[in-house]
Amino acid sequence: KAGVTQTPRYLIKTRGQQVTLSCSPISGHRSVSWYQQTPGQGLQFLFEYFSETQRNKGNFPGRFSGRQFSNSRSEMNVSTLELGDSALYLCASSLGQGNDEQYFGPGTRLTVT
């Protein structure tokens, strides 16, 4: 079974631009969560989607948004990029029922210049 895939793996953007990251979950998984990882703040939860609905949200500004499609694939968008948005963005998928574990993708490394 293929794992969680994230595209692109690396991205360089300029301040003020917007960016869209993509995550394809493991086949059969309906929950997708997004996390931001930075050296200063560590791993922080962004949001979780289940069956195309946002089920939980972290404490990030509205510039960070996401969505999930009917095939469970998910995208996250960051508008008006700031230097502080430079981070590794990780996506995790799970069945979404109860306490099953989350499987993480390799991440997208975003650099904002």
Add this chain to the structure above:
Amino acid sequence: AQSVTQLGSHVSVSEGALVLLRCNYSSSVPPYLFWYVQYPNQGLQLLLKYTSAATLVKGINGFEAEFKKSETSFHLTKPSAHMSDAAEYFCAVSDISGGSNYKLTFGKGTLLTVNP
């Protein structure tokens, strides 16, 4: 809000020695607890999870962790370190509020170095 504290941002051990990585959590209700490992330029891999079935949890690669409610701890151990264990380890707790178990709060991580 839940929080996780990992004591020691960097732990160094010799190959064959005991590995002990410390994690304390704050939670008013019994949480779900996890240990993840991250190798350079990779995502997170689940080592083990506690979901109240048993206080001693065995994971992959010879790791185990013991849940101690009285100490609000969930320390990770491995009897004998191997060079391939060198990585960063994260303890996490799930926030079960809002009907979802999938919001994880992570500790700051512990970088494990294994010396030959």
